[in-house]
Amino acid sequence: MKKTGIAVGVVVLLLVAAIAAAPFWFGMQAEKAYTEMVQQMSANSTAAFTTKRYERGWLSSSAETTIQMPRVPFGFRLTSEIEHGPIAISRILQGELRLKPALAFVNTQVSTVVKKGAGLDLVKAFVKQGSVIKADTVVSFNGDADTELSVAASRNKGKSGSNSFNWRGLTGSIRLRQGGQSVSVDLRSPGLAMTSENSGKVAVKQITFRSDTKMGAGGMMFGNITLNIGKLDLGDKVRISGLRFSSASKPAGKNLDATIKYRIKSIDVGERSYGPGRMTLAVRKLDIKTLRQYEQKVSQISKRALPQEQASMMIAAETMKLFVKLSKKAPEVEITQLSFIAGEGELTGKAKLKLDGKDVDAGQNIMLLATALQGSAELSIPPSIVKAILTPQIRQDIEIYKNKGLLSAREAARLTPSILAKIVDQAYPAYLSKNSFTKLLIPAGSRYKISASYSRGRFLVNDKPLRQPLLGLPM
Numbered sequence: 001m002k003k004t005g006i007a008v009g010v011v012v013l014l015l016v017a018a019i020a021a022a023p024f025w026f027g028m029q030a031e032k033a034y035t036e037m038v039q040q041m042s043a044n045s046t047a048a049f050t051t052k053r054y055e056r057g058w059l060s061s062s063a064e065t066t067i068q069m070p071r072v073p074f075g076f077r078l079t080s081e082i083e084h085g086p087i088a089i090s091r092i093l094q095g096e097l098r099l100k101p102a103l104a105f106v107n108t109q110v111s112t113v114v115k116k117g118a119g120l121d122l123v124k125a126f127v128k129q130g131s132v133i134k135a136d137t138v139v140s141f142n143g144d145a146d147t148e149l150s151v152a153a154s155r156n157k158g159k160s161g162s163n164s165f166n167w168r169g170l171t172g173s174i175r176l177r178q179g180g181q182s183v184s185v186d187l188r189s190p191g192l193a194m195t196s197e198n199s200g201k202v203a204v205k206q207i208t209f210r211s212d213t214k215m216g217a218g219g220m221m222f223g224n225i226t227l228n229i230g231k232l233d234l235g236d237k238v239r240i241s242g243l244r245f246s247s248a249s250k251p252a253g254k255n256l257d258a259t260i261k262y263r264i265k266s267i268d269v270g271e272r273s274y275g276p277g278r279m280t281l282a283v284r285k286l287d288i289k290t291l292r293q294y295e296q297k298v299s300q301i302s303k304r305a306l307p308q309e310q311a312s313m314m315i316a317a318e319t320m321k322l323f324v325k326l327s328k329k330a331p332e333v334e335i336t337q338l339s340f341i342a343g344e345g346e347l348t349g350k351a352k353l354k355l356d357g358k359d360v361d362a363g364q365n366i367m368l369l370a371t372a373l374q375g376s377a378e379l380s381i382p383p384s385i386v387k388a389i390l391t392p393q394i395r396q397d398i399e400i401y402k403n404k405g406l407l408s409a410r411e412a413a414r415l416t417p418s419i420l421a422k423i424v425d426q427a428y429p430a431y432l433s434k435n436s437f438t439k440l441l442i443p444a445g446s447r448y449k450i451s452a453s454y455s456r457g458r459f460l461v462n463d464k465p466l467r468q469p470l471l472g473l474p475m
Contacts, residue, residue: 049066060081075112079111085101104139135148153167184212201233207230217254227244260282277341286329326355347382373454
């Protein structure tokens with residue numbers, strides 16, 4: 001019995017020692033995972049991630065990391081409290097019944113910091129009113145991380161009452177899998193509203209952002225990204241509803257292919273409503289190796305302490321080299337779908353642009369890329385959109401007549417919105433042949449059409465060389 005008691009005592013002591021030592025071992029693993037994560041993010045981003053402090057204790061650790069982005073007058077400070085696994089003891093004591101074992105439990109606060117020498121009052125004001133981002137992360141034994149984000153709402157009203165900022169907060173989640181090679185992001189915000197003396201009122205409502213990407217060929221991230229904005233108010237007379245942007249990228253052999261889609265439910269301007277509208281853009285044959293080399297070189301330049309002008313010139317030079325190298329695979333951009341409803345008509349069209357530099361030695365002369373570019377475009381436009389293009393010009397001419405005194409006081413007083421609409425209807429046919437763009441349109445039944453093409457430095461509109469400014473731009 002005595003030997004049995006001693007054996008049980010030894011086992012109990014070993015268990016106690018193991019339980020006591022476990023948090024320390026988990027703390028070492030958590031520090032290793034934290035360091036590797038910061039190094040990986042810094043290597044794959046143009047931003048500089050720097051761990052200023054990491055203090056490891058027995059049951060918990062604390063860390064401070066900064067993020068500095070190139071040519072941005074402010075950065076971010078991440079302050080983290082890391083509780084070692086396998087059990088979140090302090091959280092259980094605070095009433096959180098989180099019993100699932102994990103490597104670490106991390107509470108992080110992200111604050112905005114003005115860079116030294118920024119000297120911009122606007123930047124300082126933005127940082128002052130900016131909300132602190134809170135992140136609650138659970139790191140699993142296999143390195144997976146699940147983060148819940150929250151940003152508190154904030155409001156700021158200027159002394160004059162004409163400048164205001166109302167941020168309604170943000171919530172979301174970030175999921176890291178396979179050592180950061182798979183990333184899922186889900187962010188949601190009721191929106192924000194801003195007013196200023198110069199730009200008036202701007203309000204964005206019902207914002208959602210989702211991203212699911214995985215690392216693939218050449219170390220690039222591929223996947224789907226979606227941004228939805230429920231409503232966008234620009235002043236009191238312009239409202240855009242149901243704005244949606246989405247992209248899907250995938251490897252195609254050694255190249256990257258992507259599909260980008262834009263959607264708009266409606267655009268309301270005053271009493272007029274336009275939409276819905278949609279456009280689908282396809283990007284093909286982008287060489288993955290060339291893109292990764294470009295990303296790495298731009299990242300290296302951005303992280304060096306160079307004057308902004310010098311860094312910009314170096315990045316511009318690398319961008320020119322990028323176009324030359326990409327042209328060897330003959331990449332192309334194509335608008336496969338274009339549709340926009342205006343009044344009783346629908347604008348439709350298509351376009352394709354190709355950069356075929358396989359037989360062009362643009363490395364010696366970058367201007368030769370112009371001969372490697374070729375493309376074409378077609379538009380079918382309803383009269384309602386043509387009229388919408390001309391209406392501002394007609395109204396501007398009426399205002400000029402009024403300011404020059406060419407209208408009597410009685411005539412000027414009678415220029416109500418309904419009278420102006422009638423004048424536009426009457427003047428519209430005469431302006432068709434005056435506007436630099438609409439005079440190029442070709443009647444086709446109840447619609448108008450226009451086509452354009454570019455090849456080897458030659459630009460044609462409706463199969464004829466263009467001899468006048470397009471859209472009022474000087475040639």
